[in-house]
Amino acid sequence: MIFVITDFPNQTRSYLVATDDFALKVKGTFLDALQSLMELHYIFDLAYAKELKPFFILMERIASVDVSKTFSTINDLYGDLKRKADSINDPAPAPNPVPDEPTDPSRWSRCS
Numbered sequence: 001m002i003f004v005i006t007d008f009p010n011q012t013r014s015y016l017v018a019t020d021d022f023a024l025k026v027k028g029t030f031l032d033a034l035q036s037l038m039e040l041h042y043i044f045d046l047a048y049a050k051e052l053k054p055f056f057i058l059m060e061r062i063a064s065v066d067v068s069k070t071f072s073t074i075n076d077l078y079g080d081l082k083r084k085a086d087s088i089n090d091p092a093p094a095p096n097p098v099p100d101e102p103t104d105p106s107r108w109s110r111c112s
Helices: 030-043 050-063 074-089
Strands: 002-007 012-019 022-026
Touching: 002 030, 012 030, 022 030, 030 050
Parallel strands: none
Antiparallel strands: 002 012, 012 022
16 A cells, blocks of 8 residues: 655655555655555565455556566575566667768769
8 A cells, every 4th residue: 555645834745655564655756656565565475455456467467577476585586586677777779870871973863
């Protein structure tokens, strides 16, 4: 669950992410809080609230995360997360370079 706390004189907002018996303050925006909430469920293998399960399933599909996958060791989990992060951080392939202008005068066309 995400709690939004607004300070009315200053109109500033802070966000708390709560699961089970504790809450964590999140620095950033609502989207950062949503990401933190999903990460908490994923890392600690927590069950989604029954009322929010369809929403979180949609978010999993958008993010291409398979929460039903289990890991036998923490190293397996780390390796999977590292591969996903590397695939996100890989730079896009460079576009094909534009060929230089032809230098052979016989290839030039004349405008009449």
